[in-house]
Structures are given as C-alpha cells and as structure tokens.
Amino acid sequence: MSLSLPQTGLPNSSAAPRWRIQARHFSGLSRFASPLVLLVIWEVASRTGLLPAHIIAAPTSIVSTFADMVASGELPRHLWVSLARVAKGLALSITLGTVLALVAGLSRKGELIVDAPLQMLRTLPFLALVPLFILWFGIGEAPKLALITFGTIFPVYLNLYSGIRSIDSKLIEAGISLGLSRSELITHVILPGALPSFLVGLRYALGIGWLSLVVVEQINATEGIGYLVGSARDFMRTDIIVVCLLVYSLLGLLTDALVRLIERHALAWRPSFLRS
Amino acid sequence: MTTTPDFIVPANTITPANQPDTLQPQLAVSARNVVRQFGQRKVLDGLNLDIKAGEFVALLGRSGCGKTTLLRSLVGIDQVSSGTLTMAPQRAAVFQEPRLMLWKRAWRNVALGVRKPNLKQLALDALAEVGLSERAEAWPATLSGGEAQRVALARALVREPQLLLLDEPFAALDALTRIRMHQLILALWQKHKPAVLLVTHDVDEALLLADRILVLADGKVAAEIPNTAARPRHADDPALQRKRRELLGLLGVEEAAPFVASSAEASQPITAHTPPERVAA
Numbered sequence: 254m255s256l257s258l259p260q261t262g263l264p265n266s267s268a269a270p271r272w273r274i275q276a277r278h279f280s281g282l283s284r285f286a287s288p289l290v291l292l293v294i295w296e297v298a299s300r301t302g303l304l305p306a307h308i309i310a311a312p313t314s315i316v317s318t319f320a321d322m323v324a325s326g327e328l329p330r331h332l333w334v335s336l337a338r339v340a341k342g343l344a345l346s347i348t349l350g351t352v353l354a355l356v357a358g359l360s361r362k363g364e365l366i367v368d369a370p371l372q373m374l375r376t377l378p379f380l381a382l383v384p385l386f387i388l389w390f391g392i393g394e395a396p397k398l399a400l401i402t403f404g405t406i407f408p409v410y411l412n413l414y415s416g417i418r419s420i421d422s423k424l425i426e427a428g429i430s431l432g433l434s435r436s437e438l439i440t441h442v443i444l445p446g447a448l449p450s451f452l453v454g455l456r457y458a459l460g461i462g463w464l465s466l467v468v469v470e471q472i473n474a475t476e477g478i479g480y481l482v483g484s485a486r487d488f489m490r491t492d493i494i495v496v497c498l499l500v501y502s503l504l505g506l507l508t509d510a511l512v513r514l515i516e517r518h519a520l521a522w523r524p525s526f527l528r529s
Numbered sequence: 530m531t532t533t534p535d536f537i538v539p540a541n542t543i544t545p546a547n548q549p550d551t552l553q554p555q556l557a558v559s560a561r562n563v564v565r566q567f568g569q570r571k572v573l574d575g576l577n578l579d580i581k582a583g584e585f586v587a588l589l590g591r592s593g594c595g596k597t598t599l600l601r602s603l604v605g606i607d608q609v610s611s612g613t614l615t616m617a618p619q620r621a622a623v624f625q626e627p628r629l630m631l632w633k634r635a636w637r638n639v640a641l642g643v644r645k646p647n648l649k650q651l652a653l654d655a656l657a658e659v660g661l662s663e664r665a666e667a668w669p670a671t672l673s674g675g676e677a678q679r680v681a682l683a684r685a686l687v688r689e690p691q692l693l694l695l696d697e698p699f700a701a702l703d704a705l706t707r708i709r710m711h712q713l714i715l716a717l718w719q720k721h722k723p724a725v726l727l728v729t730h731d732v733d734e735a736l737l738l739a740d741r742i743l744v745l746a747d748g749k750v751a752a753e754i755p756n757t758a759a760r761p762r763h764a765d766d767p768a769l770q771r772k773r774r775e776l777l778g779l780l781g782v783e784e785a786a787p788f789v790a791s792s793a794e795a796s797q798p799i800t801a802h803t804p805p806e807r808v809a810a
Contacts, residue, residue, distance in 0.1 A: 423624070423626060423628050424628055424630065426601075426604075426606045426628075427622075427624070427628035428630075428641075428642070429605065429606050430604045430605060430606060430620075430621070430622045431621075431641055431642035431684070431688075432642045432688075433641070433642045437642065441630065441633075441641060441642075442630060445630065445632040445633075446630075446632070448632070520632075521668070522631050522632045522633075522634075522668045522669070522670060523631070523670065524670040527668060527670055527671055
C-alpha cells in the first residue's frame with residue numbers, strides 16, 4: 254500500500270492523515286466486499302430463476318461443474334491438449350524467430366532479405382488467415398500449429414532482433430579479441446545479451462498463443478479448451494463455458510508467473526535483480 | 530544517408546598482412562609503412578614500429594592521432610589498408626571499459642574463449658593474481674570499477690599473452706585505484722614479461738610505467754623517448770620531470786609555471802587551476 258499524499262496544498266493539512274487511514278482500511282478484506290456481494294446477488298438471481306441457466310449458470314453450479322470436470326479428468330485432458338498445441342507452436346516460432354532475428358541482426362544483407370517482408374506480414378491480422386491456412390494445411394493439426402506459430406513469431410522476432418541490435422558493439426569486439434568464433438560469439442555474447450528483450454517478446458508471444466487457441470480450436474477440433482467451449486455452446490452449457498473462460502484467464506496469469514520465474518533465473522545478473 | 534548497423538560480426542579478422550610466422554622471434558610487434566584509410570582520410574599514414582618481446586611501450590598522442598586505430602589493428606578487430614603489420618600470435622587486450630559479459634560470473638568471464646583443460650582453475654588462478662579470488666562467483670554488475678577492470682586484466686592474463694594491449698585501461702578509475710592498478714600492472718608485467726603496448730592520455734602514467742614512450746602524430750610515430758629509469762619510479766624524480774616537459778612540448782601543451790602556493794596564495798580559495806600533474810594529452 255503506497256498512497257502518497259497529494260501535493261495540492263490543502264488548507265486543512267490534518268485531513269491528509271485521516272485519508273491515509275481510510276485507504277489502509279480499503280486494502281484489507283473490504284476490497285473483496287463488492288465482488289462478493291455481486292456473487293451473492295448473482296447466486297440469488299439464479300436460484301430464483303431470474304437468471305436462467307441458458308443465459309448464465311449459477312456461481313455454485315459453475316464451481317461444482319469445475320470440480321466435476323477436474324475429478325473426471327475431462328478438463329485436465331483438454332487442457333493438456335491445448336497446452337501441447339501452444340507449446341509446439343511456440344517451439345516452432347521461437348526456433349524460427351531466433352534464426353530470422355540472428356540473420357537480420359547480424360548482417361546487413363540478412364536484414365535486407367528478412368526484415369522488410371516480416372515487417373509487412375506483421376501488420377496482417379493473423380486470425381484472418383484462418384481460411385487460407387485451412388485451404389493450405391487442411392483441417393487437421395497442421396493449420397492449428399501453423400496459425401499459433403504465425404501469430405507468435407512476430408513478437409519473438411521483433412524483440413530479439415532489436416535486442417541483438419542494441420548489444421554494445423564493444424562487447425562484440427571484446428569477444429573477438431578473446432578469440433571467440435562466430436558461433437561462440439552468438440552463444441556467449443549475442444544471445445545472452447539479447448535475452449532480456451527476448452523474454453519481453455516471449456511474454457507477448459504467450460499471450461497471443463492463448464488468444465489463437467480460442468480460434469484455432471474451433472476448426473474441426475475434437476479436443477482442447479476451445480473445443481470444450483464450442484461443444485458447450487451447442488449444448489447450452491453456460492457453466493462449462495464459464496469454467497473454460499476461467500481457465501483461459503488462469504492460463505494468462507500462470508504464463509506471467511512463468512515468464513517472471515524464467516526472468517528471475519536467467520536474468521539474475523541484471524542490476525535490477527541484484528538490488529532486490 | 531547510409532545507416533550502417535552498429536556491428537557486424539566479421540567472418541574472418543585475420544588480414545593477409547598479419548601472418549604471425551613472418552615475425553622475428555625477438556619482436557612482439559613489427560609495423561612497416563602501415564596505412565589505414567577511412568575514405569580519403571589516412572588515420573595511420575606510413576607508421577613504422579617495433580616492439581621487442583617483453584618491452585613496455587607507452588603510446589601517447591592527441592585525440593584522433595590514430596592511437597585507437599593502431600590498437601584496434603593490433604587487437605585484430607580492424608585491418609590495415611596497406612603495409613605490413615605483424616604481431617605475436619598470442620595477444621590480449623584490456624580496454625578503457627572492462628567490457629565484461631554481465632551475464633557471466635567473474636570467473637566465467639575470465640575463462641571465456643580459453644581452450645584449455647581445467648578451465649576453472651586457470652581462471653581462479655588468474656583472479657588470484659589480480660587479488661580477486663573471493664569475487665570469482667560475483668556478477669560483474671556487483672563489482673566496483675577497479676574490481677571490474679582487474680577482472681578484465683585477469684581475463685587478459687589467463688591467455689598468457691606475448692603481447693598485452695592496454696587501451697587507456699586506467700582512465701575511468703579514481704586516482705587512488707589508478708595508483709594501485711599501476712603497481713599491479715608493473716608487478717604482473719615483471720612476473721610474466723609480455724610485451725606491453727599502453728595507449729594513454731596520461732603523460733605521468735607513461736613515464737611511470739614504460740621503457741619507451743612513443744608520440745603518435747598524423748598517423749606516424751613522431752617521436753620516441755627512451756625511459757629506462759630504474760623502478761620503482763616517482764613522479765617527482767627530476768629526470769622524469771624533464772622528460773615530462775619534453776613530452777608535453779611534443780604533444781603541443783604549453784606548460785604553465787609549476788604551481789607553488791605561497792603563504793598569501795594558500796589562504797585564497799583555489800578555483801580554476803589546471804592541476805599541473807594531470808594534463809590530458
């Protein structure tokens with residue numbers, strides 16, 4: 254809690270401490286009061302039939318559906334499929350994006366060849382490519398992975414490329430003077446130096462990965478969170494839809510925590526981490 | 530306007546001119562008629578230079594006289610346009626900034642690029658030589674300026690260089706740390722006997738450390754001053770003071786009369802005197 258006093262020159266300076274005490278009160282359990290009240294109203298409305306289940310299920314039934322889906326193994330199974338899809342798509346985009354960023358970042362010729370087309374493709378709304386990708390890759394697993402890869406490659410490429418370009422050229426010279434080979438320069442100097450930028454890109458890429466999941470798993474899928482939402486819609490199971498929405502948002506939160514964990518370990522050398 | 534990227538990794542930094550096998554064994558550097566041109570501008574223009582094995586040479590010169598260009602060629606990160614530049618194959622450099630890889634712990638920085646067995650022990654030994662054993666596992670960002678520069682020195686030492694290139698390595702350090710670094714560099718030089726080329730702006734530093742002082746001007750060696758006084762040397766030695774005046778003259782610095790605080794002056798606040806013992810060249 255850090256509410257600084259506003260420097261507005263209030264005539265009555267004794268008002269400020271009182272304000273601070275109030276703010277401290279707010280930060281406690283009272284912060285959750287309003288959402289709790291809303292939940293109770295929601296529950297009551299559902300029970301009395303004011304909110305029919307085909308519009309939205311009651312909070313308690315959502316919780317019990319969630320518990321059932323976890324206990325039966327249904328949710329974990331679909332979640333696992335979705336996670337695997339994003340992981341495969343990201344693995345592809347990270348590999349490709351890293352290679353492209355190195356090509357563009359390390360040579361002028363490479364920059365001319367790689368950077369301009371990528372900058373143009375970047376502006377495409379990639380979800381609009383779904384029809385084209387279905388024609389190209391069919392309706393199996395391939396268009397799904399292709400779309401996730403296409404969506405996530407840009408943040409990886411752009412951030413890593415700018416990270417590579419912003420490495421101090423003096424460090425490269427030092428590396429050369431130490432007798433490093435080209436590949437050693439890349440692994441010991443260039444990529445670690447660009448890692449902070451890469452991780453920013455990774456964070457974006459993961460977000461886009463979950464986003465593309467929502468769309469790609471509606472393409473003739475039989476498994477995955479997106480499929481689960483689609484079939485729940487067909488059966489008007491609003492409880493399952495809400496459970497899946499909650500899973501999406503949890504995935505977002507987990508992703509952030511994951512990247513932060515990676516940062517804490519991989520960037521332990523940074524002054525900002527060393528101070529904390 | 531052509532925007533050149535800030536760096537491009539050169540595929541091969543060995544020029545035809547620096548084949549090490551043509552170097553006489555008693556020489557660490559041999560430069561004959563070396564020219565380095567950037568467009569029409571000749572930064573090095575017919576430079577001749579020999580550095581004997583184990584010799585400590587200081588290179589002085591005004592900004593833009595080609596000092597850094599020469600050093601970069603010797604390090605192997607720049608090429609000469611014409612002439613012959615031969616140097617000992619085992620070289621190492623310490624620059625004005627430590628240039629440590631922030632993402633590698635101190636000892637890993639020292640070991641970087643060394644292709645020998647028992648790497649860690651070698652790195653730790655080198656760190657011990659510069660008095661930094663206890664900082665071996667430290668991240669570079671936690672080192673002080675002097676410590677970081679000593680790690681850079683250990684990183685050069687571990688390569689057992691026949692030619693140690695120092696590009697104003699003490700310029701960014703505070704005065705006390707600089708004095709300690711001078712002593713350290715002399716001790717290490719006397720122990721390992723590499724040839725040293727020290728590029729510096731500091732006339733006193735050159736006088737205290739080097740066997741021979743070269744003044745570079747217009748891309749050539751304009752003057753050469755032997756400096757064989759016994760070590761340890763002191764800046765207030767009259768012989769060194771004479772050489773100092775001579776060098777400052779060569780560098781085109783008009784020396785003010787030595788500042789002597791009389792009793793009347795001493796009570797006045799000193800405002801804008803250039804300290805006579807630190808004249809930037």
